[in-house]
Amino acid sequence: MSFLGHFQLLVFLYALLLLSAESRKTQVFHDTESNDDGEAGTRWALLVAGSKGYENNRHQADICHAYQLLRKGGLQDENIIVFMYDDIAFNPKNPRSGVIINRPGGENVYHGVHKDYTGGAVNVDNFFSVLLGNESGVTGGSGKVVKSGPLIYYADHELTGSYVSMPTGDGLYAEDFIKVLEKMNILKRYKKMMIYIEACEFGSMFDHFLHVYSVENLSALKGVN
Known part of the structure; x- marks a missing residue:
C-alpha cells in the first residue's frame, strides 16, 4: 500500500471513531475514553x-x-x-494557479x-510549543495550540535517519521530539496519541518510546516508496 493509501486508511478509521461517537448520541468531537478525572x-x-x-x-499537497x-x-x-509554508498554490511554476492536487486529475x-502557521512560522520551536499547548511560546501564525493528545501527521524528507527538515530554521531531531513527547506524558497532555511520519526510516527512532508511553506510530520503512 502507498503512503497515501496508508494515510487514507488511518483517517478513515479516525473518522469512523467520530461517527461512532455521534451514533451513540455523544458529542462527536470528544474521545470515547475518559481521562482519569x-x-x-x-x-x-x-x-x-x-x-x-x-x-x-507533494508534501503540502498531502497535508491539504x-x-x-x-x-x-x-x-x-x-x-x-496546519503547518505549511504555503508557497505552492500560487507558485510561478504551478500550471494551475491557486490549485493544489495530490494525484493526477484530482480535485x-x-x-x-485553514492554514495556522505559514512561511517563517513553520519552524521547530512553534511545532514544539503547539504540541505542549504553550500559547506564549508561539511566534506568528494563528496562535492555536493543541489542547489534548493529537493525531500528528508529518510529511517530509528523512535526511539522516534521526532528522527531518523544517522549511525554516533548525530541523526536527528525533532526540528532541522524544523529549517533548515525554514532557507531554509527564504533563498528562494525552491518553493516547497517534504519530504518522511520512519520511523514510524515521519511525525506528521511536521504538522504545512507543512501547512505554502509549503512542502509536505509522512511518515509512526503508526501501518503501
Whole structure:
C-alpha cells in the first residue's frame, strides 16, 4: 500500500471513531475514553509539511488532502492545526494557479484549508510549543495550540535517519521530539496519541518510546516508496 493509501486508511478509521461517537448520541468531537478525572478530551489533529519549494509540492499537497479528509470525517476546523509554508498554490511554476492536487486529475485540495502557521512560522520551536499547548511560546501564525493528545501527521524528507527538515530554521531531531513527547506524558497532555511520519526510516527512532508511553506510530520503512 502507498503512503497515501496508508494515510487514507488511518483517517478513515479516525473518522469512523467520530461517527461512532455521534451514533451513540455523544458529542462527536470528544474521545470515547475518559481521562482519569472522568472528563472527555477533545480530538485534535496536527498536520505538518516539513518542506518548501515547488519541487517538494507533494508534501503540502498531502497535508491539504489530509485536512480535507479530516473535515469530511467530522473534525472541526478549530481542532485541526496546519503547518505549511504555503508557497505552492500560487507558485510561478504551478500550471494551475491557486490549485493544489495530490494525484493526477484530482480535485483542488487547497480550497478551504485553514492554514495556522505559514512561511517563517513553520519552524521547530512553534511545532514544539503547539504540541505542549504553550500559547506564549508561539511566534506568528494563528496562535492555536493543541489542547489534548493529537493525531500528528508529518510529511517530509528523512535526511539522516534521526532528522527531518523544517522549511525554516533548525530541523526536527528525533532526540528532541522524544523529549517533548515525554514532557507531554509527564504533563498528562494525552491518553493516547497517534504519530504518522511520512519520511523514510524515521519511525525506528521511536521504538522504545512507543512501547512505554502509549503512542502509536505509522512511518515509512526503508526501501518503501
